[in-house]
Amino acid sequence: MSISDLTLDLATYDGEVKVLDDISLDVGRSETVGIVGETGCGKSVLAKSILNLLPHGIARYRRGAIRWKGENLLATTRRRLRQVRGTEIGMVFQDPMTFFDPLYTAGSHMMEAIGHREQVKGGSMSRAQRKAEAVDLLSRLGLSDPERVFDSYPHQLSGGMRQRVLIGAAIVGKPEFLIADEPTTALDVTVQAQILHLLQDIVKDRDTSIVLISHDLGVIASMCERIVVMYAGTIVETGTKRQLLSRPAHPYTVGLTSAVPRLGYPQKQVKGIGGHIPNLLNPPPGCRFAPRCPKATSLCRSEKPALEALSDGRRAACHYPEPVA
Ligand SMILES: Nc1ncnc2c1ncn2[C@@H]1O[C@H](COP(=O)(O)OP(=O)(O)OP(=O)(O)O)[C@@H](O)[C@H]1O
Ligand code: SF4
Ligand SMILES: [Mg+2]
Known part of the structure; x- marks a missing residue:
C-alpha cells in the first residue's frame, strides 16, 4: 500500500475542514504499522479514505494517490472497490454501530x-x-x-x-491488508491483550499487513515495529518504535511519549501536552503544532515544515527537531 501526498477536505456548513494535509505512507507485505495521535487528528478519516468510505457529498480529495498493489484506489471503478473491500482490504470500524444493521x-x-x-x-x-x-x-x-x-x-x-x-x-x-481503527478501545485490558495477540497470529499465518490505529501509544508500541505519529491532519514523525520511544525528534512526539506513564517513574513526571488541537477549518498557516509548541519561532508560524529524513533514517516534520544521534 502506498499513499502519497493525500490531501483531503470535508465540506461542512461552516466551511471546508482541512482534515488531511500531504499524507504519505507506505506499508509493506506482512508489516504492522501503527498510527497514533490524539482525538480529532484525522486517523479515522485517513482509514476511511483508503476504501473511499467517506460520505460522497462531503469528501473533497484535493491531491494525492492511494496505490494498492500499483492500482490507484481513488481512480478506480465502484465495482472494483466493492471487490477490494473485505476480501483484499478489510476494515475494523471504530464505531461498531456504523457497521451493524x-x-x-x-x-x-x-x-x-x-x-x-x-x-x-x-x-x-x-x-x-x-x-x-x-x-x-x-x-x-x-x-x-x-x-x-x-x-x-x-x-x-x-x-x-x-x-x-x-x-x-x-x-x-481473509483480507491481505487490514485497517483496524481503535479495535480494542471498548474492551477491558485482558480481552484487549487477547485480541491483539489474535491480530498478531493473523499477520504470521496469512502474511497480512495491518494498519493499527489508536490514540493509545501503549497499544501501538505493543504491536508495531514502525510508528506514524499524526497531528492535526499531518504526519509529524515516523520511524521505528525504538527510535520514537527512546529519542523522539518532533516536539509533539516528545510530549506524547512523556504522557505515557512508565513503571518506575513517579506519576508527577508524566507531563503531556498543554492546549488543544487547532480548528481545522482554519489551520495555522505554518506548522500546525506551533500554537502548542514550546520551541515555536516566527519561521514555524509562517512556513510549513516538510517531512524530512533525519540522520538515523526516521522522518520528522519540524524546523528544529531534537538531536537523534
Ligand atoms: N463526517 C464528518 N463531517 C465533518 N467533519 C468531520 C467528519 N468526520 C470527521 N470530521 C472532522 O475531521 C477531523 C478528524 O476526525 P477523525 O474522526 O478522523 O479523528 P480521529 O483522529 O479518528 O479521532 P478519534 O481518536 O477521536 O477517533 C475532526 O476535526 C472531525 O471533526
Ligand atoms: S516546526 Fe517549530 S512549531 Fe513546529 S514542531 Fe517544530 S519547532 Fe515546534
Ligand atoms: Mg477515530
Missing part, C-alpha cells in the same frame, strides 16, 4: 462477509461449512458461547462482544 444477527453479518469472499475469490462452501467457520472464529475471538452470539442481534450483545464480532467480520474475508 440492527435487523440482522451477528451471524448474518459474518455469513455475508464469507459469502462476499466466496463470490470474489471463487469458493463453494455449503451453508453449514460457512456457519462452522464463523462460529469457530467467534470462539477464537474469545467469545465463550459463540453459537449464542451467532444467533444474537447487535442490541442483544455487550459493547465488547459487538467489537469482537466486528473484528471477526473484518478478518473472515
Whole structure:
C-alpha cells in the first residue's frame, strides 16, 4: 500500500475542514504499522479514505494517490472497490454501530462477509461449512458461547462482544491488508491483550499487513515495529518504535511519549501536552503544532515544515527537531 501526498477536505456548513494535509505512507507485505495521535487528528478519516468510505457529498480529495498493489484506489471503478473491500482490504470500524444493521444477527453479518469472499475469490462452501467457520472464529475471538452470539442481534450483545464480532467480520474475508481503527478501545485490558495477540497470529499465518490505529501509544508500541505519529491532519514523525520511544525528534512526539506513564517513574513526571488541537477549518498557516509548541519561532508560524529524513533514517516534520544521534 502506498499513499502519497493525500490531501483531503470535508465540506461542512461552516466551511471546508482541512482534515488531511500531504499524507504519505507506505506499508509493506506482512508489516504492522501503527498510527497514533490524539482525538480529532484525522486517523479515522485517513482509514476511511483508503476504501473511499467517506460520505460522497462531503469528501473533497484535493491531491494525492492511494496505490494498492500499483492500482490507484481513488481512480478506480465502484465495482472494483466493492471487490477490494473485505476480501483484499478489510476494515475494523471504530464505531461498531456504523457497521451493524440492527435487523440482522451477528451471524448474518459474518455469513455475508464469507459469502462476499466466496463470490470474489471463487469458493463453494455449503451453508453449514460457512456457519462452522464463523462460529469457530467467534470462539477464537474469545467469545465463550459463540453459537449464542451467532444467533444474537447487535442490541442483544455487550459493547465488547459487538467489537469482537466486528473484528471477526473484518478478518473472515481473509483480507491481505487490514485497517483496524481503535479495535480494542471498548474492551477491558485482558480481552484487549487477547485480541491483539489474535491480530498478531493473523499477520504470521496469512502474511497480512495491518494498519493499527489508536490514540493509545501503549497499544501501538505493543504491536508495531514502525510508528506514524499524526497531528492535526499531518504526519509529524515516523520511524521505528525504538527510535520514537527512546529519542523522539518532533516536539509533539516528545510530549506524547512523556504522557505515557512508565513503571518506575513517579506519576508527577508524566507531563503531556498543554492546549488543544487547532480548528481545522482554519489551520495555522505554518506548522500546525506551533500554537502548542514550546520551541515555536516566527519561521514555524509562517512556513510549513516538510517531512524530512533525519540522520538515523526516521522522518520528522519540524524546523528544529531534537538531536537523534
Ligand atoms: N463526517 C464528518 N463531517 C465533518 N467533519 C468531520 C467528519 N468526520 C470527521 N470530521 C472532522 O475531521 C477531523 C478528524 O476526525 P477523525 O474522526 O478522523 O479523528 P480521529 O483522529 O479518528 O479521532 P478519534 O481518536 O477521536 O477517533 C475532526 O476535526 C472531525 O471533526
Ligand atoms: S516546526 Fe517549530 S512549531 Fe513546529 S514542531 Fe517544530 S519547532 Fe515546534
Ligand atoms: Mg477515530
